[in-house]
Amino acid sequence: MIHKIMTDLSVYPAHVATGNLVAAAQSVLKNNLLGTFTKPAPTLYPHQWNWDAGFIALGYARSDFRQACAEMTSLFRGQWANGMVPQIVFSVENVGKYFPGYFFWKTKGVPGKPRNTRTSGITMPPVHGFILNRLLQLAPDTKAARPFFQRMFERVLLLQRYYYKYRDPEREGLAFICHPWESGMDNLPTWEEVFTQIKFDPSEVPPYERRDLEHVDAPYRPRKASYDRYIYLVNRLREQRYREPDIWNDYPFQVQEPMFNAILSHSNEALLELGQWLGRDTGQIREWHTQTNRALNDKLWDENKGIYVSYDRVHRRHIPIVTAGGLIPLLCGAPTANQAARMIALLQSPAFAGTPENPAWLCASTALDEPGFDPCRYWRGPVWINMNWLLFHGLQRYGQPSLATVLRSDSLDLVRKYGFWEYYNPWKNLPAGEVSGGYGSNQFSWTAALTLDWLGA
Ligand code: 2M8
Secondary structure, rough: OOHHHHHHOOOOOOOOOHHHHHHHHHHHHHHHHEOOOEEEOOOOOOOOEHHHHHHHHHHHHHHHHHHHHHHHHHHHHHOOOOOOOOOOOOOOOOOHOOOOOOEEEEOOOOOOHHHOOOOOOOOOOOOOHHHHHHHHHHOOHHHHHHHHHHHHHHHHHHHHHHHHHHHHOOOOOOOOOOOHHHOOOOHHHHHHOOOOHHHHHHOHHOOOOHHHHHOHHHHHHHHHHHHHHHHHHHHHHHHOOOOOOHHHHHOOOOOEOHHHHHHHHHHHHHEEEEHHHOOOHHHHHHHHHHHHHHHHHHHEEEEOOOOOOEEEEEOOOOEEEOOOHHHHHHHHHHOOOOHHHHHHHHHHHHHEEOOEEEEEEEOOOEOOOOOOOOOOOOOOEEOOHHHHHHHHHHHHHHOOOHHHHHHHHHHHHHHHHHOOEEEEEEEOOOOOOOOOOEEOOOOOHHHHHHHHHOOOO
């Protein structure tokens, strides 16, 4: 199958020679730079995205620290008064090039949205705390950068507080997401399972026109049925003017997902360190961290599967689907030694590693043996470099340097073999006729940025 985006190959070679990896990765970022921030991809994603901005900042940290800071500052221009940092901060010059664009979200005039910045109305995994901490470790001059860290500390603290105040109504220590797009892993089979419980009339889906399929062929992107549901949910949110917390009394998609909460928790840990460096009181942050780690174990651990799974709080049930997100709590220190051993065994089992006859690159986004697995379709199975980066750090934390090295070397091998794609086929032996194992958008920013971070460049 040929993907349309491969027309870009005249401009960007797909195969990257090993020696040129750093230069090639830097040129991906340079080509995607749009004024003050870097867009995730040349044409598919022409605005600034929330967690992308964090990963992208790491790609600049060693070579252009000023730009690394600019990525964060630009994203937080979009922060709402309640602390929420939106999924997208729209660039005025790319109006109409992405769906759903600013006007579809109808956030204009919503109380608390910054007046001069165009944003969507939902959020994304809060990576910013630990990104900030890593930037501090890489800062060429911490004294000169202190005002930046002081400013950002306040902003990120406000963001963390937002989750505990508005997305954790029962004060459990777990934040819920209100849309698959908030997870960042938009098309997991997990969300299909939640959708089976949500009934609506087709007339409740406003008319819309997808733009993603102009850039990537349909088998690599979500199906129409999923998009209808994404848009149905956006419509519910915009009809209620994003009015938190009341809006949640009657809203059908509220899921506590393990990766999202592990990221929230790990950002708390990072803020603890930053707060101490800045001489701030960190008592509240410590409490959040303890509470979230405990709740991850009490509520989202699946003893049967040996991994963390999501909980649908509206329909009051767990969704025992095995995804890479279920392994990410290694990052925040939640798992006990026994839980970590179970997850590590699962990661090395056929569920993720494949078999000697049919080996897989680590780590498939949805486990290879899940009924909803698809090696080509967005988030249904492909390997994502940001997930591998998060897992790499989790494995290091749990004293697994050799397995962590596999995550890193598989990622770099995929980049060398195919180029800086958005996602990759997890099978090492591609089916006959498959011309490339790289899918979605080529010249993808976080793939380049995290390659740079791994290469220490
Ligand atoms: C993808 O999501 C956007 C919606 O937010 C889309 O498909 O249009 C996801 O992979 C998400 O995690 C990512 O942040 C975004 C931009 O790279 O693209």
